[in-house]
Amino acid sequence: MTCEHLKDEYELHALGLSDGFERAEIEHHLRQGCAHCRAGLRNALITSVMIMQLAPDVEPPRALRKRVIASVGGGSSTDWGWRAIWATATAALMVGVVWLGIENRKKPEYTAQAKQTLAILNEPETRQVVFGGSVPVPPQGRVLVNAKHGVLLLASNLPKPPAGQTYELWIIPKGGSPKPSGLFQSDARGSAMYLSPAPVDMATLGAVAVTLEPEAGSAAPTSTPIIVAAMSD
Amino acid sequence: MFFFPLLFAALHSEGDRELAERLKRREPQAMADLYDRYGRVTYVLIFRIVRNTGTAEDLVQETFLRVWNRMQAFDSEKGALGPWILTVARNRAIDYLRSVDGRMAQNAFELETNEHPSLFANLETEVLNSDRARRLKIAFEKLTANQKQVIELAYYEGLSQSEMADRMKQPLGTVKTWVRSALKALREDLGEALAV
Numbered sequence: 001m002t003c004e005h006l007k008d009e010y011e012l013h014a015l016g017l018s019d020g021f022e023r024a025e026i027e028h029h030l031r032q033g034c035a036h037c038r039a040g041l042r043n044a045l046i047t048s049v050m051i052m053q054l055a056p057d058v059e060p061p062r063a064l065r066k067r068v069i070a071s072v073g074g075g076s077s078t079d080w081g082w083r084a085i086w087a088t089a090t091a092a093l094m095v096g097v098v099w100l101g102i103e104n105r106k107k108p109e110y111t112a113q114a115k116q117t118l119a120i121l122n123e124p125e126t127r128q129v130v131f132g133g134s135v136p137v138p139p140q141g142r143v144l145v146n147a148k149h150g151v152l153l154l155a156s157n158l159p160k161p162p163a164g165q166t167y168e169l170w171i172i173p174k175g176g177s178p179k180p181s182g183l184f185q186s187d188a189r190g191s192a193m194y195l196s197p198a199p200v201d202m203a204t205l206g207a208v209a210v211t212l213e214p215e216a217g218s219a220a221p222t223s224t225p226i227i228v229a230a231m232s233d
Numbered sequence: 234m235f236f237f238p239l240l241f242a243a244l245h246s247e248g249d250r251e252l253a254e255r256l257k258r259r260e261p262q263a264m265a266d267l268y269d270r271y272g273r274v275t276y277v278l279i280f281r282i283v284r285n286t287g288t289a290e291d292l293v294q295e296t297f298l299r300v301w302n303r304m305q306a307f308d309s310e311k312g313a314l315g316p317w318i319l320t321v322a323r324n325r326a327i328d329y330l331r332s333v334d335g336r337m338a339q340n341a342f343e344l345e346t347n348e349h350p351s352l353f354a355n356l357e358t359e360v361l362n363s364d365r366a367r368r369l370k371i372a373f374e375k376l377t378a379n380q381k382q383v384i385e386l387a388y389y390e391g392l393s394q395s396e397m398a399d400r401m402k403q404p405l406g407t408v409k410t411w412v413r414s415a416l417k418a419l420r421e422d423l424g425e426a427l428a429v
Binding site: 008011012015016017019043045046047048049050051052053054055056057058059060061064065067068069071072073074138174175206224225228 | 291
């Protein structure tokens with residue numbers, strides 16, 4: 001095909017929508033160094049990007065900025081809204097912990113874990129972030145972090161891990177690399193409660209995140225986080 | 234149904250070179266600045282495509298992470314951050330729609346290749362041309378209802394022409410005619426500078 005025949009295909013090609021034959025032809029021209037097709041695609045790209053901006057303006061959720069920044073270990077300013085949520089959530093959490101404590105009396109091996117969980121919930125300096133509250137489908141829940149007792153994650157609506165994968169918790173320092181903080185599974189309904197008992201440096205804590213990783217775990221995240229909880233100072 | 238374009242980086246493009254360098258050095262504050270500059274327009278585009286707040290938030294995060302992870306391939310001197318981010322954002326949102334719809338990812342390879350950072354060299358000036366944006370808006374409004382629909386299906390739903398024909402219950406040839414005539418009208422109204 002000549003460039004003249006291809007000129008109506010450039011925009012669709014720029015969008016990834018060109019049909020197989022035309023796509024192959026354009027790619028062939030580009031591989032041959034065709035200046036005409038290169039210029040045509042460049043202009044198509046400009047047109048496409050401009051058309052993308054015709055979308056109606058809407059206001060992004062305020063928490064999104066913090067979430068995006070936290071995903072690379074960046075810090076953010078204090079959000080006192082979470083403090084209010086903490087007060088409301090604590091009562092509900094305590095009910096669960098009492099139940100957990102009763103159950104765990106039957107299982108001595110879990111007693112230490114239950115005590116640590118209770119300590120995280122009880123201590124006033126524990127910091128809490130709620131995630132995924134805007135819609136019902138993505139993972140929802142809360143992360144509680146205590147300097148001495150570690151990180152407690154309570155989550156629901158977790159996506160079912162593909163075969164051979166599991167969830168991995170990450171503690172992300174401000175300006176640092178994510179630190180692997182344990183592997184866990186969800187129940188059949190996609191809910192999970194996970195305690196990472198290692199002490200946490202609250203001064204440098206940027207975020208807590210969860211990714212899907214191979215069952216053996218990873219030294220660094222290999223997938224996009226399914227949960228990111230930005231932790232404010 | 235559309236509002237006037239945001240001209241997303243018109244006030245910021247001069248600082249993109251420095252910002253790109255900071256992103257390459259993986260400074261977390263650079264991500265904050267990147268979001269402040271392009272977060273809104275990215276969210277607007279993704280929300281238009283997926284029409285769900287939570288999903289849009291996830292995809293915005295994925296978009297910025299993808300840009301962050303691919304910055305080393307970006308030409309700080311010539312590259313246009315805004316157009317690149319928007320293209321990555323659209324691809325992520327279209328990928329999501331396709332996965333939800335169960336559509337085969339037959340164009341997945343193209344979505345990957347059409348967002349390579351090297352494609353976004355020297356685009357900023359043209360994209361930020363407010364006169365061209367105004368002409369595009371006028372040109373779009375002049376399209377017929379069918380032409381507008383196929384443009385929206387292509388840009389905001391990522392449908393191929395065959396998929397548009399199925400959706401609109403029209404012959405493929407008719408849909409192709411609408412697509413080509415719509416793009417031709419937009420291209421022509423955008424002026425000689427974009428004409429090949």
